[in-house]
Amino acid sequence: MKLLISFTFYISALVLQAAPDGAQLFTTNCAACHMPDQKVVGPSLVEIRTLYNGKPKDFVKWCVAPQKKRADAIEMPSMVHVGEEGLLAIYAHIMKASEGLSEKVQNQKGDPFVTSPVQMNRPQVQRIFMPDAGPAAIAIALDNDSSLCWDAGECRLRYAWIGGFIDGFPYWKGNGSELAKVIGTVKYVESESPFGEMGEKKFLGYRMENGLPLLRYQIGGRDVTESFTAEAGGKGFKRKFAMGKPPTEGMEMRFPSDQSVSYASDKGTWSGSLLKLTASDAEAFTITISYK
């Protein structure tokens, strides 16, 4: 028995001398990103086999100087430190380990959690990377029809749409390198804050009231709250503002004049899309934006 053991060791030692251990090198350098039968960060061993079977030199060449090849994957770091001999051992290991395997079929297309009770809930608030907004965006579903994108970085509404909420799967399926998609049709866009230049803006958070956020922020040291409710049937939305200590001379809110909407309010006087408010008007006022 003892003899047999030392014989085994002797053989192993010879093997070790002859070539580096491909399996060990694979574990150290490759296994974190390459699974046997499915794509994780990089392609599966099955796919690598398809690409490089019988082409060890091409394999080594790629590993030494990899490039960005796939739109949906990151570029592999160079494996030059492993050395040609080591890379050939890894190659041999991959070919052996992938023999007879086939790529695992992804059993679902699209978002497996699309029916999540939390995500389906309306109204809904979801912070996520959104198109045409800053990176601190908040998506808000007012009801089944009306949604909007509010930017916590700039403390302002960016746009509103009808027809649904968001598809967050492009973001959620990975690490956030893709933006969420708007489901429906954008009906209203603001390119700047209706408050204009009233000083530095600071986001303070929000309070949930009946499932909808009461957004809180400061403009030039003044406390502002802003909240939204949908006009039923995707016809538009109401927007309620409250301001602590408005300017004593009153103020103006400038809304975009190039949108297919009509504006109305419970306070102040309109001149086109400009709303003039007295100081007491500005303490609390509601604007209705109706889609044409």
Added chain:
Amino acid sequence: MKTLILSFIAGLSVVSAQEWTEHFSFEKIPNPVGIDPQVGAMDVLADGRIAVAFHRGEVMFYDPSSSSWSLFASGLQEPLGMLVDKDGSILVMQRAELTRIKDTDGDGTADEYITVFDDFGMTGNYHEFSYGPVRDKEGNLYIVLGIASNGAPMAKEIRGEFTEIGKANREEMTSRENWKVNRGKAGRMYSRTPWRGWVLKISPDGKKMEPFASGFRSPNGIGFDAKGRLLITDNQGDWRPTSPLYDVKQGGFYGHPASLVWGKDWDGRDPLDIDAAELDKMQVPAAGFFPQGELANSPTWPVVIPDGVMPKAFAGQTLIGEMNQPTLVRVLDDEVDGIFQAGLIPMFDGAALGIGNNRIVFGKDGSMYVGKTRLSWAGESGIMKIKWKGEEFPALEKMKAVPGGFELGFTQKIDPKTLSTIKVECNTYKYHKAYGSPKVDVRVMEVKAAQLSADGRTLKLDLGGLVKGYLHGIDMSGLRSADGKGLNGKKVWYHVVKVPE
């Protein structure tokens, strides 16, 4: 020939799953229905429920007594850290801000989402993850901000200031169409907006912020250890030869240069133009290194092991998660002339733990819960509940650098006949802008003497001296306890920052 044979056996160092499953139970808890169960953050409520934040922004409570879930909050973006406060409110770090979520009307769900701190930049790049908060004894909060990856450009709209320091200008940094060309100029990882790559210290009320330390890359782990050290883990990559563990002090620079541009007295140079040797002099050396592929490829959150959930010898030690290998990592504290340096040893390696071990909490039920994630990388999802069966087992309890070598303390008596199986190697790494580093200058160290104490539990290894700046790996897979058992955790790696005299 003999050395070759020996090193081959060492290379095998068969991990025995059984040694862990004999002493711990591993059980996946049920996932909440309909929720993507990738775990970004965890903590424990006063009533013993486990608070969990998921990838899509839900914060849910798991009640171990009924194995049921309830929804507390939703809509957060990529929460990666959480702290349950005394008043029951929860601080959550999401991509854009540190938020306090609070149930003010007592209906069991959060109604206030208060922005505690958001005064840092975002380029919209996916790799700008935000981690924390952890709290010091004075109540200050610490967060740490990951830097962007040239796997993607910046978004057109960013939050915060943009620095012109860098080879690519703003237009080049934001052009998706030309990114293939421009990305080479961006730096593999970049910090073009404030405080990316920094630890920020925030006053208890969130009103004051102090830039605390720089040099971080992808620091998916921050926590205070039992002795009050602020520990941060980071991931192998550019300027990260292998994943490091840092003992973070105010004003320190921790190796990744991209963040240097935001320093108060920065001279305006592009960090990518600075010689590695100069940066090397500036950086604080890692307190520990996780050798890539052998111990950990992507270490995560450090937590302190409380009393009563593991053998007594482990209480107060730090435990760290790991994404890519089926293991956790236990930290063996040491200090030489006031410098913290640590031995790192696997825990639960080869057992039923699995990979993706992102967050760890200890429940009030004596179990530990390991939350898993993957995002786009190797990993898993869901939560593993692990419970100690209450029996002691042989393991390395402590490790100390001493003149000439190491002193190792074991939980049980070691069989002196097995001492000759110990093998020691050391190596250093290359600090450079390339991704990772191979082991450099691997040296097999001769064990000149291995002396066991009278009680059989303390082993002094004379290696003829330790090597400064080298990671020392001690293979104990051949060691046996006096009653013939192998060790739980068979190889330890100790980074010698300072050689004791």
